[in-house]
Amino acid sequence: MASELVVISGKGGTGKTSIVGALSHLISDKIIVDTDVDASDLHLLLSPKILEEHEFISGHEPVILRDRCTECGLCRELCKWDAIDEDFSVDTISCEGCGVCHYFCPENAIDFVDRICGRWFISETRFGPFLYAHLDPGEENSGKLVTLLRQKAGEVAKEKGVDFIITDGPPGIGCPVIASIGGAKAVLIVTEPTISGIHDFERIVELSHHFRVPPLLCINKSDINLKNRERIIEISKRKGAEFIGEIPFDMTFTDAMVNGKTIMEYAPDSASSLEIKRIWERLSSYL
Amino acid sequence: MLIAVASGKGGTGKTTVATNLALTIGKDVQFLDCDVDEPDAHLFLRPEIERSEVVKVPVPEVDENLCNLCGKCQEICQFKAIVLIADRVLTFHELCHSCGGCFEVCPQRAISEGDRELGIIEEGFADGIRFVHGRLRIGEAMDGPLIREVRKRADDSSITIIAAPPGSSCPVVEAIKGVDFVLLVTEPTPFGLFDLKIVHRVVEILGIPCALVINRADVGDSGVKEYAKEKEIPILLEIPFDRRILELYSEGTALVSAMDSWKERFEELFGKIKKILQGEGNGK
Numbered sequence: 153m154a155s156e157l158v159v160i161s162g163k164g165g166t167g168k169t170s171i172v173g174a175l176s177h178l179i180s181d182k183i184i185v186d187t188d189v190d191a192s193d194l195h196l197l198l199s200p201k202i203l204e205e206h207e208f209i210s211g212h213e214p215v216i217l218r219d220r221c222t223e224c225g226l227c228r229e230l231c232k233w234d235a236i237d238e239d240f241s242v243d244t245i246s247c248e249g250c251g252v253c254h255y256f257c258p259e260n261a262i263d264f265v266d267r268i269c270g271r272w273f274i275s276e277t278r279f280g281p282f283l284y285a286h287l288d289p290g291e292e293n294s295g296k297l298v299t300l301l302r303q304k305a306g307e308v309a310k311e312k313g314v315d316f317i318i319t320d321g322p323p324g325i326g327c328p329v330i331a332s333i334g335g336a337k338a339v340l341i342v343t344e345p346t347i348s349g350i351h352d353f354e355r356i357v358e359l360s361h362h363f364r365v366p367p368l369l370c371i372n373k374s375d376i377n378l379k380n381r382e383r384i385i386e387i388s389k390r391k392g393a394e395f396i397g398e399i400p401f402d403m404t405f406t407d408a409m410v411n412g413k414t415i416m417e418y419a420p421d422s423a424s425s426l427e428i429k430r431i432w433e434r435l436s437s438y439l
Numbered sequence: 440m441l442i443a444v445a446s447g448k449g450g451t452g453k454t455t456v457a458t459n460l461a462l463t464i465g466k467d468v469q470f471l472d473c474d475v476d477e478p479d480a481h482l483f484l485r486p487e488i489e490r491s492e493v494v495k496v497p498v499p500e501v502d503e504n505l506c507n508l509c510g511k512c513q514e515i516c517q518f519k520a521i522v523l524i525a526d527r528v529l530t531f532h533e534l535c536h537s538c539g540g541c542f543e544v545c546p547q548r549a550i551s552e553g554d555r556e557l558g559i560i561e562e563g564f565a566d567g568i569r570f571v572h573g574r575l576r577i578g579e580a581m582d583g584p585l586i587r588e589v590r591k592r593a594d595d596s597s598i599t600i601i602a603a604p605p606g607s608s609c610p611v612v613e614a615i616k617g618v619d620f621v622l623l624v625t626e627p628t629p630f631g632l633f634d635l636k637i638v639h640r641v642v643e644i645l646g647i648p649c650a651l652v653i654n655r656a657d658v659g660d661s662g663v664k665e666y667a668k669e670k671e672i673p674i675l676l677e678i679p680f681d682r683r684i685l686e687l688y689s690e691g692t693a694l695v696s697a698m699d700s701w702k703e704r705f706e707e708l709f710g711k712i713k714k715i716l717q718g719e720g721n722g723k
Contacts, residue, residue, distance in 0.1 A: 162477050164449010164605040169630065190608040191447055191637065193630040211517060232538055245612055245644060250538030251517050289640040290612045295580060323449040323605050324476030327580040347691035348454065348479035355477060355577060362578045376682070377689035401685075403658065409628055410660045 154183070154309040155337040155439055156302075156317040158365075162352030164323035166344045167372040170405045172320040173197040173414035174428045175435075176279040181314050184277070185305045186284040187298040187332040188322040189270065190291075197414055200275030200282050208270040208285065208300065210293040211249035214242050220261035227253035227262065245290045269293050272301060274308065281308050294322075298331035316439070325359045333359075337439055338366045341393065344373045345380035353384060357391045367393040368438060370431060374398035394438070397431035399424050441599045441618035442712060445642075447634030449605035451626045452654035452678065455688060457602040458483040459695045460622075461568050463705035467597045470565075472572035473614035474604040475558060475585045482691045486570035488563040494573070494588050495554035496537040496581075501528045505549035512541035512550060533580065557585045562592065569594075586613040607637040615642070620716055621649040622675070627659035632666060639670065648715060652708070655680040675711045676704060 159175075161168045169186075172194060176184050186194040214236075216227075221240055228236045235247035244267075254264040269292065272285035283305045285297050305317050321332040321339075333339050339360050343353040353369075360367035369388045374381050381398070388395050400423065408418035416425050444457040458480050461470045472480040499512070499521055506528055513523045520535035521528060532555045542550050558575040573589040575582050582604070590613065593599045603614035615621055621642050625631040635651075642649045651667050656677035667674055678684070687697050694701040 161449075163479070164446075165451060188606075190606040190611075191449075191634040193448070193633055196629045196633060230539070230543065246616070248536055248538060249517055250536055250540055251515065252538050252540040252543065255515050255540065255544065286637075287608055289607050289637050290609065290644055292609045294606075294608050324474075324582075325577065326476045326575060326582040326610070328608075329476075330578070330580045344689075346689040347482045348477075349689075351479055351482060352477040358577045373685075376685050380689055401682075403680075406628055406658050409630060412629070 154306060154315045154317050156319060157338055157340055157435065157439055158319040158321045158333050158336045159340045159342060160321035160329060160333065160356060161323055161342045162325060162356035163343065163349050166342045166349060167405065168342050169193050169197070169320050170409065170415065171342055171370065171372070171428065172318060174416045174425070175318055175432060177414045177416040178429065178432045179316065179318060182280060182316040182318050183305050183309045183314055184279060184282040185301055185317060185319040187301055187319055187328065189285045189287040189294050189297045189328065192284050192286060194320045195284050197409065197412060198277040198279065198282055199412060200273070200277045202273050202275045204274040206272050207268050208272050208297050209266045210269050210296045211267050212251060212264045213244050213247055213249055213267040214253050215263040215265055216240050216242060217261045217263060220259045222259055224258065227257060230256055248292065270297060272297065274304065281312065283308065295327035295331035298328050325355055329359065330363065333365050334363055336365050338368055340368045340370055340435065342370050342372050343384060345371060345377040345384055347380065350380060350384055350387065354387060354391065357393050361392065368435065369393045369395045371398040373401040375400040396434045397427060399427050440716065441593060441601060442620045442622060443601040443603050443615040443618040444622045444624060445603035445611060445615055445638055446605055446624045447607055447638035448625065448631050451624050451631060453605070453624050454479050454483065454602060455694065456622065456624050456652050457600050459693055459701065459705050460709060461600045462693050462695050463702060463709060464598055466567035468567065469569040469594060469597055469599040470571070471589050471593060471599060471601045473586045473589050473601055475573035475575045475582050475589065476604060478572040478574055480602050481570065481572055483693050484565040484568060484570055486563040486565035486568070488561045490562045492560050494557045494560055494585055496557055496584050497552040498532040498535040498537065498555045499530050499541045499550045500553035501530060502549045502551065505547045507547055509546060511544045511546065515540040515544045537584065557581065560588060560592070582610050583613045586610055590614070607634070607641050611638065611641060612645070615647065616645060618647060620712060621647050622652060622712065623649055624652045624654055625663055626655045627653055627661070627663040629660070629662065631659070632662040635663060636666065639672070650675045650712070650715060652676045652678070654678045673715070676708045
């Protein structure tokens with residue numbers, strides 16, 4: 153089975169995707185995955201050529217058959233999500249897909265149909281195969297879509313004889329993050345030396361330990377607050393997250409992004425690019 | 440009046456805008472931090488927490504003495520949280536969505552309500568601001584129900600500022616559904632634009648009036664402004680990139696307390712939001 157490195161951050165906007173882009177350029181044989189399915193941005197750096205496009209069907213949603221419905225109101229009474237409006241239309245955004253309304257309707261007036269929650273893609277990029285997805289706006293089941301993407305990535309890796317997967321994870325610590333990290337070889341936590349970066353770093357390190365995935369630490373924008381930088385390093389020692397490198401604040405990342413490139417391509421000799429190379433050297437010894 | 444601050448992409452300045460707006464309004468304002476995965480607003484508002492409450496959701500407990508292994512619970516459960524295996528019914532609490540289906544369907548009344556801890560809600564005061572946030576338990580996957588609990592603390596009497604989680608899926612919907620106004624915060628970069636479009640679509644589906652704050656407005660490209668123009672989203676505030684702002688943020692210092700000029704600009708922002716809402720009220 154291919155070993156997988158998942159890049160996560162707790163706090164959003166710390167530079168996860170830019171760093172995954174840069175690593176994608178550096179690593180030779182790998183599959184690239186974006187599991188931040190409700191705000192997937194990595195494709196903007198990788199300009200993928202889509203080879204396969206699939207609908208993501210997950211769970212079901214109720215459809216009320218007007219000609220059978222007697223408006224008895226039992227479904228509205230039983231629904232825990234207030235997803236059936238007064239006029240007996242289904243608010244699919246609120247609906248959790250539990251099927252209780254369908255099951256208990258005395259008139260059999262509620263169908264329960266497949267729910268299309270988004271799309272997922274297998275693509276080819278200048279850095280190799282890339283799997284990503286777009287969850288539909290406001291949808292549920294992000295965790296299931298993440299699990300599906302990772303499973304497919306494993307299959308593609310096996311088929312191509314590739315033994316490494318790099319994954320751009322979502323922010324937070326909830327459902328899609330949990331689905332992203334289980335079974336990974338390690339997580340690379342990209343954080344920043346801000347008060348919120350520190351707070352969120354502590355929580356994401358705990359989450360990594362909770363699911364028994366070794367956390368590694370990269371501090372981005374490391375020079376914006378040196379005292380906080382020290383605090384993060386101190387926390388990483390105390391909580392058991394190996395510190396493997398840091399990148400000073402650098403607007404070049406934004407310029408590279410605007411040009412649809414990774415920083416390694418846009419500014420290969422920049423201090424940040426050289427630093428990311430060193431980070432990859434250290435990372436590879438863990439993987 | 441409920442005003443939510445949302446962003447799609449993380450790290451665009453949601454917390455900065457939400458906390459500074461609350462501090463500017465000052466009194467008779469309530470603040471709900473609905474980013475329960477990573478709640479950070481308290482680091483800037485520094486409330487004194489007065490109450491803490493554990494939030495639990497009901498999950499099934501099966502009484503084996505009453506259960507006749509009919510399998511109806513397994514049949515109704517869409518989440519594989521209750522499963523009949525050989526001569527036993529097993530429950531998987533972490534998969535349960537608390538829909539209540541199994542309790543309702545069991546002909547033997549063999550299923551009673553146990554509970555699963557989602558996290559905690561803390562409430563307190565920061566100067567004049569009534570502060571509420573939720574903190575998801577580490578390892579808990581379902582943030583939606585905890586966000587709903589935070590939202591229930593909203594009082595209608597005053598102005599309530601809601602900080603939404605990043606992204607554009609169900610947690611965002613839980614945080615912004617039914618609010619009067621959504622302030623979208625983004626940065627003018629390709630990532631910022633892509634994520635703005637998705638979260639703006641969510642706001643459109645929910646039919647909530649919205650406007651835009653552009654952070655680090657002088658970096659990146661013109662895509663966000665072009666999109667705002669095309670979609671007729673008013674731009675209410677532009678915050679330029681300034682290393683000093685970033686440094687203040689890194690320490691947890693609010694812009695409006697450190698720089699007077701920002702107090703004025705946030706007052707203007709609030710004025711503009713009120714004006715838009717009054718316009719809506721008049722059936723504009």
